[in-house]
Amino acid sequence: MKKTGFLGGLLLLSLATYAQNRLTPEQLWKLGRVSGLGLSKDKKYVLYAVSTPSIEENKSSRKTYRVPIAGGPAVEVDDPDALLENTKISSDGKHIIRSEPVKVLDITSADKYPDLKKSNAYVYTSLNYRHWDTWEDGKFDHVFVAPLENGKPGKARDLMPNEPYDCPQKPFGGEEDYIWHPDGKHILYVTKKKFGAEYAVSTNTDLYEYDLTTGTTRNLTEENKGYDVNPEYNQQGQLAWMQMKRDGFESDKQDLVVMNGTVKMNLTQQRDDIHVEGFKWAEDGRSLFFYAPIDGTVQLFRVTYPGLTKMMPVISQITKGDFDVTGIVGQTGNTLIVSRTTMNNPTELFAVDLTGGSMKQLTHVNDDTMKGLGVCKTERRLVTTTDKKKMLVWVIYPPGFDASKKYPTLLYCQGGPQSPLTQSYSYRWNFQLMASQGYIVVAPNRRGMPGHGTAWNEDISKDWGGQVLKDYLSAIDEVAKEPFVDKNRLGCVGPSFGGYSVFALAGTHEKRFKSFIAHDGVFDFKSMYGTTEELFFVDWEFGGPYWDKKNKAAGKSFEMSPSNFVDKWDTPIFIIQGGRDYRVPIEQGLQAFQAAQLRGIKSKLLYLPDENHWVLTAQNALVWQREFYKWLEETLK
Numbered sequence: 001m002k003k004t005g006f007l008g009g010l011l012l013l014s015l016a017t018y019a020q021n022r023l024t025p026e027q028l029w030k031l032g033r034v035s036g037l038g039l040s041k042d043k044k045y046v047l048y049a050v051s052t053p054s055i056e057e058n059k060s061s062r063k064t065y066r067v068p069i070a071g072g073p074a075v076e077v078d079d080p081d082a083l084l085e086n087t088k089i090s091s092d093g094k095h096i097i098r099s100e101p102v103k104v105l106d107i108t109s110a111d112k113y114p115d116l117k118k119s120n121a122y123v124y125t126s127l128n129y130r131h132w133d134t135w136e137d138g139k140f141d142h143v144f145v146a147p148l149e150n151g152k153p154g155k156a157r158d159l160m161p162n163e164p165y166d167c168p169q170k171p172f173g174g175e176e177d178y179i180w181h182p183d184g185k186h187i188l189y190v191t192k193k194k195f196g197a198e199y200a201v202s203t204n205t206d207l208y209e210y211d212l213t214t215g216t217t218r219n220l221t222e223e224n225k226g227y228d229v230n231p232e233y234n235q236q237g238q239l240a241w242m243q244m245k246r247d248g249f250e251s252d253k254q255d256l257v258v259m260n261g262t263v264k265m266n267l268t269q270q271r272d273d274i275h276v277e278g279f280k281w282a283e284d285g286r287s288l289f290f291y292a293p294i295d296g297t298v299q300l301f302r303v304t305y306p307g308l309t310k311m312m313p314v315i316s317q318i319t320k321g322d323f324d325v326t327g328i329v330g331q332t333g334n335t336l337i338v339s340r341t342t343m344n345n346p347t348e349l350f351a352v353d354l355t356g357g358s359m360k361q362l363t364h365v366n367d368d369t370m371k372g373l374g375v376c377k378t379e380r381r382l383v384t385t386t387d388k389k390k391m392l393v394w395v396i397y398p399p400g401f402d403a404s405k406k407y408p409t410l411l412y413c414q415g416g417p418q419s420p421l422t423q424s425y426s427y428r429w430n431f432q433l434m435a436s437q438g439y440i441v442v443a444p445n446r447r448g449m450p451g452h453g454t455a456w457n458e459d460i461s462k463d464w465g466g467q468v469l470k471d472y473l474s475a476i477d478e479v480a481k482e483p484f485v486d487k488n489r490l491g492c493v494g495p496s497f498g499g500y501s502v503f504a505l506a507g508t509h510e511k512r513f514k515s516f517i518a519h520d521g522v523f524d525f526k527s528m529y530g531t532t533e534e535l536f537f538v539d540w541e542f543g544g545p546y547w548d549k550k551n552k553a554a555g556k557s558f559e560m561s562p563s564n565f566v567d568k569w570d571t572p573i574f575i576i577q578g579g580r581d582y583r584v585p586i587e588q589g590l591q592a593f594q595a596a597q598l599r600g601i602k603s604k605l606l607y608l609p610d611e612n613h614w615v616l617t618a619q620n621a622l623v624w625q626r627e628f629y630k631w632l633e634e635t636l637k
Contacts (some may be wrong), residue, residue, distance in 0.1 A: 026622065034048055046349055049062055107137055134170075149555055167190060205228055220239070235537045253272075291327075308437050348364065376396050376399055387471045394447040409476075409491070412429070418460065422442070465559075516571055521584065523613040531587060577606070578608050
């Protein structure tokens with residue numbers, strides 16, 4: 001069936017119904033983005049922020065509101081800090097902590113040669129010379145503590161003087177990385193005390209306790225060699241945090257650990273399918289709430305903390321349903337405030353009844369926009385893989401889906417590689433938006449995703465070109481058996497590891513697909529290893545450096561590089577690359593586009609010079625969306 005016009009009548013549905021119900025990129029980028037700030041001091045209100053993008057101004061505005069926990073209308077708040085507890089002030093009110101950048105190393109030419117004022121050079125003698133989207137400039141974020149004198153901070157003390165380490169952690173750490181002990185005499189902070197190449201190849205992040213009285217610091221997690229992050233105390237002074245055991249494996253099983261004095265207990269190691277994404281202590285300090293991927297969703301759980309007894313922790317699942325719990329805001333009595341999404345709904349805040357798990361929506365920021373849109377049905381399917389495993393596959397249908405018609409269909413390849421594919425709501429890879437343009441979307445929970453057991457999550461490492469690619473093809477082949485799937489109009493799209501998957505499938509798909517789209521995908525393993533910044537990632541996933549000829553695991557991995565199979569490419573491909581993406585650097589997308597062009601394959605490159613691994617500005621995001629759907633119209637006619 002011929003499509004008419006950009007984002008227009010992709011299907012021969014009732015035009016009036018379709019026009020009324022479809023989500024467009026412009027609507028998507030006008031939605032308010034909700035984030036919970038916390039509960040008010042009297043625990044009667046939830047405070048939250050709404051960030052609203054402006055396409056015209058190419059930036060977002062932010063407002064804060066409060067809404068009664070019992071439900072009711074929201075009221076805008078001018079000074080939310082007055083209603084919230086200031087967690088950066090010590091319990092006795094005598095000190096305050098903050099973080100700020102400190103110049104530790106001379107790296108820029110301005111530092112080294114003040115007489116050469118127009119020079120903009122950088123001089124490096126070690127890794128880590130850039131990270132995520134920023135070049136190292138010799139400044140490191142440090143934690144400072146200052147006395148409060150008449151409510152104002154006095155002279156501050158640097159807890160990390162002259163140290164080339166960061167707190168908050170880069171690139172994504174925040175104020176959660178430095179906290180007060182309830183006694184007001186100790187400060188806990190998170191950092192990775194490694195520098196240069198050691199920093200780049202390690203995930204060994206630790207928790208450090210600073211004694212305000214003595215000025216001494218001790219490492220609380222020295223024995224653990226992987227990540228230790230997100231610390232939080234209860235009122236009794238017991239410390240909880242999230243921990244991964246193995247150094248270098250950023251997607252190791254993430255557990256919830258509690259320390260009581262010197263005694264540590266792993267609360268979640270008993271569950272092979274639990275990978276904790278976030279948590280909060282219960283008010284009574286005797287249990288903790290956490291959320292974790294499970295069977296294609298993210299749900300809320302509770303785990304008991306037995307203290308120093310010999311009892312075992314007990315884990316119970318509180319919520320169930322096809323949605324994602326994406327954050328915990330706070331608790332009051334039997335009510336827990338959380339954020340929640342589905343594939344059809346952006347983030348809103350909900351009150352969870354802890355006695356039964358029922359949920360009541362508290363914020364309604366996007367209700368007016370969403371109620372006018374057709375809902376895209378999301379369906380669970382279990383597909384048998386080539387090694388006889390059962391794989392969950394999400395299938396998302398267009399609004400007004402009619403099984404008597406035939407629809408173009410997209411195989412969506414998730415990034416990560418070890419990130420869950422759940423009921424999340426993306427502002428770029430948005431399943432509701434894809435389906436609303438008339439496409440069926442097939443989104444498999446292929447090998448390498450948490451929520452289906454540790455073995456399933458880890459099977460992908462050092463085998464990127466193996467079983468996972470077979471999983472993708474099993475998913476699309478099974479769904480394509482349906483009479484409503486147009487087998488002559490199949491596309492394959494994905495970002496990051498999903499972009500790698502697109503490049504790999506382009507050389508192995510055996511004529512299944514008519515169109516490919518890859519965003520910031522890994523194309524050539526050797527140049528990826530030579531230019532990416534977090535080397536622990538490629539060391540773990542590829543098995544080591546390409547020059548180690550004795551390493552059979554690495555040798556096998558580098559043979560799987562999509563650049564080795566370009567001779568088999570024969571299908572139109574659209575390549576998107578961010579200029580400030582240092583995780584999957586620019587040469588990956590450029591090499592892929594150049595190879596396609598030289599082979600005479602219909603291809604297009606969208607280069608976003610100021611975007612990193614994501615697309616964060618409104619106008620660039622709309623360019624992305626318009627070019628995305630324009631390409632699909634051209635190639636899936």
